[in-house]
Amino acid sequence: MDASADTIPAALLAWYDTQARTLPWRSPPGTPPPEPYRVWLSEVMLQQTTVAAVGPYFAKFLARWPTVLDLAAADDADVMAAWAGLGYYARARNLLACARAVAARGGVFPETEGELRQLPGLGAYTAAAVAAIAFGERAIVVDANVERVVARLFAIGEPLPAGRKAIRVRAEEITPAARAGDFAQAMMDLGATVCTTRNPRCLLCPLAEPCAARRQGAERFPVKPAKAAKPQRRGQAYWIERAGQVWLVQRPGTGMLGGMRALPDDGWSARGDGSGQGPLAGHWAPAGAVRHGFTHFDLDLQLMLYSGGDLDRLAADSGEWWPLDRIEEAGLPTLFAKAARLALAQQEDLGE
Ligand code: SF4
Numbered sequence: 001m002d003a004s005a006d007t008i009p010a011a012l013l014a015w016y017d018t019q020a021r022t023l024p025w026r027s028p029p030g031t032p033p034p035e036p037y038r039v040w041l042s043e044v045m046l047q048q049t050t051v052a053a054v055g056p057y058f059a060k061f062l063a064r065w066p067t068v069l070d071l072a073a074a075d076d077a078d079v080m081a082a083w084a085g086l087g088y089y090a091r092a093r094n095l096l097a098c099a100r101a102v103a104a105r106g107g108v109f110p111e112t113e114g115e116l117r118q119l120p121g122l123g124a125y126t127a128a129a130v131a132a133i134a135f136g137e138r139a140i141v142v143d144a145n146v147e148r149v150v151a152r153l154f155a156i157g158e159p160l161p162a163g164r165k166a167i168r169v170r171a172e173e174i175t176p177a178a179r180a181g182d183f184a185q186a187m188m189d190l191g192a193t194v195c196t197t198r199n200p201r202c203l204l205c206p207l208a209e210p211c212a213a214r215r216q217g218a219e220r221f222p223v224k225p226a227k228a229a230k231p232q233r234r235g236q237a238y239w240i241e242r243a244g245q246v247w248l249v250q251r252p253g254t255g256m257l258g259g260m261r262a263l264p265d266d267g268w269s270a271r272g273d274g275s276g277q278g279p280l281a282g283h284w285a286p287a288g289a290v291r292h293g294f295t296h297f298d299l300d301l302q303l304m305l306y307s308g309g310d311l312d313r314l315a316a317d318s319g320e321w322w323p324l325d326r327i328e329e330a331g332l333p334t335l336f337a338k339a340a341r342l343a344l345a346q347q348e349d350l351g352e
Contacts, residue, residue, distance in 0.1 A: 004153070004154075004173075004174060004210045005173045005174050007209075007210055008153065008174045008207060008210055009174055009175070009176040009179075009183055011206045011207055011209075011210075012183065012186045012187065012190065012206055012207060013029075013176075013179055013182060013183060013186060014206065015186065015190070015206035016029050016182055016183075016185070016186035016189065017029045017030060019189065019193075020185065020186070020189060021051075021189050021192070021193070023042075023051065023055075024042075024055060024058055024059060025038045025039060025041070025042035025058060026185065029182050029186075030179070030182065033133060033134050033135070033136065033181055034133070034134065035134070036109040036130060036134040036135070037067060037068045037071075037109070038062070039129070039130050039133045039134040040068075040098075040109065040126070040130050040134070041058065041061060041062070041095075042054065042058055043126045043129045043130060043133075044091055044094070044095050044098075044121070044126065045057055045058060045061075045086065045091075047088065047091060047126070048087070048088055049086060049087065049088075051192075053086070054086075057082075057083070057085075057086055060082060061082060064082065067107065068099050068102050068103065068107055068109070069103050069107045071095070071096070071099040072096075072099040072100045072102065072103035072107075073103075074096070076093075076096060079092055079095070079096055080092055080093075083095075090121075091121070093121075094120055094121025095121065097120035097121060098119045098120045098121050098122065101119050101120055102119065109130070109134070111131070111134075111135045111137070112131060112135070112137060113127050113128050113131035113137055113139045114127075116130050116131055125141070125142065125143055127139075128140060128141045128142075128184075129141050129143075129184060132180045132181045132183075132184045133181040133184060133185060134181070135181075136179075136180055136181050137180060138175055138176070138177050138180045139175075139180065139184075140168060140171050140172050140175055141171075141175075141184035141187070141188075142164075142167065142168060142171050143188060143191075144191075145187065145188050145190075145191025145192055145195075146171060146184075146187045146188060146191060147164070147167055147222060148191050148195060148197065148221070148222055149187055149190055149191045149195045149207075150167045150170050150171045150174075150187075151163065151167055151213075151221040151222035151223075152195060152200070152211060152212075152213035152214075152218050152221045152222075153170070153174075153207060153210065153211050153212060153213070154166075154170045154212055154213075155212035155213045155216055155221060156170065156221065156222065156223070157221075157223055158223065159222075159223040159224060159225045159226065160222055160223065160224060160225055161225065163222060163223060167222070190205070190206075190207070195218070197219075198219065199219075200218045200219070202214050202218060230293070230296065230297050230298050231296070231297045231298070232297065232298050232299075232300065233268050233269070233297050233298070233299050233300070234268065234299070234300045234301075234302070235265055235266050235267065235268030235269070235299060235300075235301050235302070236265060236266045236278070236301070236302045236303075236304050237262075237263040237264070237265045237266075237301050237302070237303055237304070237336065237339045238263060238264045238265065238278040238279060238284075238304050238306060239263060239287065239303060239304065239305045239306065239339070239340075239343045240264070240278075240279075240280065240306045240311070240314070241305075241306070241324070241343075242311055242321070244323060244324050244325070245321040245322060245323055245324060246263075246321070246322055246324055246327065246340070246343075247263075247264065247314060247319050247320075247321060247322075248261050248262065248263065248319055248320055248321075248322045248330060248332075249261070249262060249263070249264050249318055249319035250262075250319070256268075256294070257333045257335070260331065260332070260333050261322075261330050261331055261332060262332060262333065262336045263332075263336050263339055263340070264278070264279050264319070265301070268299055268301070278304055278306060279314070280306060280308060280310050280311070280313055280314070281308065281310055281313075282306060282307065282308015282309065282310050283306070283307045283308050284304045284305065284306055284307075285304065285305045285307060286302060286303070286304060286305075287303045287304065287305045287342065287343060287346055288302075288303055288342050288346070289301060289302045289303065290303065290335065290338040290339050290342055292334065292335040292338065299335065301335060301339060303339050303342055303343060305343065305346075324344070327340055327344070
């Protein structure tokens with residue numbers, strides 16, 4: 001066992017004794033736990049919902065249905081209506097099913113994580129939270145806040161989601177046998193108020209001394225999974241020039257870069273290996289490529305220079321001749337502006 005297994009819970013609980021958030025479903029630090037009904041109701045409401053949003057709903061539910069038996073006896077429609085606005089309505093249906101399962105047990109919640117897990121709609125997190133907070137069981141409570149704090153305390157470098165296993169092992173190591181409920185709530189509070197996702201306040205942190213991430217850049221942890229590589233597409237754009245002008249087209253109104261002025265291209269779905277024919281018969285020479293990242297794919301655009309003479313075949317209604325010395329004013333999107341710069345740079349090189 002790590003030395004931090006002793007130092008972390010003691011330092012955190014001392015901090016919690018003075019800094020605990022005051023929340024309507026909680027008991028103050030070191031005092032007897034709140035009723036299981038309050039703990040369970042708040043934990044279900046807090047799933048995917050902020051503390052600020054839950055507050056008024058928690059008060060409304062408790063005023064209308066003060067016990068789990070009252071809630072179990074409620075009309076489904078009344079409960080759904082009272083839940084309106086909190087979102088994730090499956091939670092309200094599970095809430096009722098669970099209340100009725102507890103009512104079938106005489107209105108008494110089971111006291112262990114394992115038994116709580118058997119109730120309808122109680123996932124691993126909620127069962128652990130209720131077991132720890134309402135019954136003082138040494139359950140391992142890991143929500144997103146706790147996950148972040150533990151990943152930083154131990155500088156766990158394995159990216160999520162695989163890193164969750166190591167996070168859980170470490171969380172288990174530092175969870176004390178005594179005051180397990182206060183410890184769980186203290187970790188949640190530390191994550192919500194000090195060890196925040198951005199700009200963690202390490203100078204105010206009671207765990208700064210044992211924290212491994214503090215000196216390595218706390219925001220690097222937990223390590224996020226690498227983003228999936230974007231698909232690569234290839235295409236060709238065509239540079240057709242005459243007497244100090246270049247042929248530009250208007251892109252179709254819908255689709256990528258819709259309605260914008262651009263170089264003619266092949267639609268970017270071809271392989272773009274530099275051997276294709278452009279919009280005119282004649283000689284085409286590859287002149288390098290530009291790369292551009294769009295939101296959903298990366299594009300490798302091969303620029304092809306035309307050196308034939310068959311310009312009359314360009315239909316006037318499909319494009320326009322644009323003066324090269326005013327190319328900046330054409331409003332070309334970045335991709336085609338890059339391609340134009342490439343073409344013009346080559347001409348300068350040739351002219352030198
Ligand atoms: Fe989080 Fe900083 Fe505290 Fe480490 S020292 S637990 S990174 S707030």
